[in-house]
Amino acid sequence: MRGLRRWWDDTAGGLPATFWYLWSGLLINRAGAFAMLFLSLYLTAARGASPSLAGLVVGAYGAGGAAGTLLGGVLADRWGRRSTLLAAHLAAAGLMVALAFSRHLAVIAVLAALVGLAHSMPSPAFVAAIVDVVPEARRSRAFNLQFWAFNLGMAVASLLAGVLAEASFLALFLVDAAATLAAAVVIALKVPETLTRRPAVTLRAVAGRRPGLHTALTDRTFLTFVGLTFLLAVLTMQTSTIMPLAMRTDGLRPSAYGLVVALGGALIVVGQLFVPRLIEPYRKSTVLAVSTGLMALGFGALTVADGLPLYLGAAVVWTVGQMLAAPPNAQINADLAPPELRARYQSVFYLTFPAASFVAPALGGLSLQHLGERHWLVVGALGLVAAAGHLLAGPPRERRVAALRAAAQRSETVSAGH
Known part of the structure; x- marks a missing residue:
């Protein structure tokens, strides 16, 4: 028991409560982010899109993701980490619901790009918030746990996606939206703003x-x-x-x-x-x-x-x-x-x-x-x-x-x- 406690202290001890709420939000976010894994199958099987057209729509999601990454970084430094995380999660949940009930391929393509934007915005804010609250001596452990949560969440998402896709594509999108909203609730209730305003002299x-x-x-x-x-x-x-x-x-x-x-x-x-x-x-x-x-x-x-x-x-x-x-x-x-x-x-x-x-x-x-x-x-x-x-x-x-x-x-x- 003493050896197990020492291992846990070495692995995760000394990390602040805010980190664990961020970690929980990330885990929920990743575990619930499964609908887009089956986007191409949904388009071809349920919406009658050709493989090439489905590829273009999936590409729109990727292009939105690239833009969202930069936008999320700028907003997290200007608005704050918490505000960016909340805005991105709420937008992603709403867009996912809209995507679930959309029928026209052109509308789906636009929504896919916007979902990609919203899905990518939290990444810079999550990491910046972790750096804000975790002492430098513990950051390696914090990032290790972040990587572990990301992969654990993706493993859960892969399993859930297969089950839900076979049952109902509508359920696939709606459960994804619900998980994203759950992550937003955790952040809203438990994660304070971590950005500290200071004179911008470091880079100068x-x-x-x-x-x-x-x-x-x-x-x-x-x-x-x-x-x-x-x-x-x-x-x-x-x-x-x-x-x-x-x-x-x-x-x-x-x-x-x-x-x-x-x-x-x-x-x-x-x-x-x-x-x-x-x-x-x-x-x-x-x-x-x-x-x-x-x-x-x-x-x-x-x-x-x-x-x-x-x-x-x-x-x-x-x-x-x-x-x-x-x-x-x-x-x-x-x-x-x-x-x-x-x-x-x-x-x-x-x-x-x-x-x-x-x-x-x-x-x-x-x-x-x-x-x-x-x-x-x-x-x-x-x-x-x-x-x-x-x-x-x-x-x-x-x-x-x-x-x-x-x-x-x-x-x-x-x-x-x-």
Whole structure:
């Protein structure tokens, strides 16, 4: 019992109550966000859309998501985290109800884009609020729990979506809306505003310019990190875009693909809570280099995979890499963001994922077609490039973080003086 309590203290102890309410809202949000997983099936089966038209509507959802990420970051820094989270959740719930009862494809396409906008707005605000309330020494654990909640919620969403889609598409959308509204209620009742207004001297002290969204888009140190994260995201997207095609080429059934994906999800749900204590003694850049190296090894191994056991073994390797990468990746992103631009930096960071979801299938499909199994050597090489990049970029990142901390202390001194 004493060992279990020590493990829990190391994993989640010392985190403020507001974090746990944010965590609960995120878990409810992810567990309920299942309707859009079946949007293409709904369009073709219930609305008579062609596969190409269904693809365009799903693409509209993705485009709305990219815009929503930036909008959410700007609003979270201007309005506040709580206001942005409430507005996004309430808008998403209302739009989902409208989508449930819409019949015309043009209206559905517009609503899908707006739902994408509303679904993506909370991400920067959630992370910025976590950084606001969690002490720096505990942030790695907080981000680890956030990643765990996200994956647990997605696993629940996948199970619920299949059951509800078979019963009723109307129920699929309405239950999604109800879950989103439940998350909004948790935030409204339990999450205070975490944004602290302060003199905007941090960025001026470091970069000598007035802070804004353009600051994140021209911050070379930050953009280098974003680029390396983009490579990691491209690797991660292989599991949902190119790997199913490779497994089909190897004569494996869809159930085999489902087993590989389920194994990865199960490993994260079971093992993610043990990651913080494992990586705590090491520098973040070293952990990220090792994690991306493991992902490179896992995906590179698919070059010789021709049966389910090898795919399952490779999945274990790259999933461990993903698990190790999650906490330091999120923490570095938080460390590089000046306090007054915290959510804006998060929004630029989160753009890597829709970008990777476009690049991975677009270029990966061509690569698999022309290179065959050698495609996985290219993917492995990208992972090794990212690993080397983290080792090289680590020292400049650490110097930048030190400068930001010094500037933040000067900002607090100015605030105290007033």
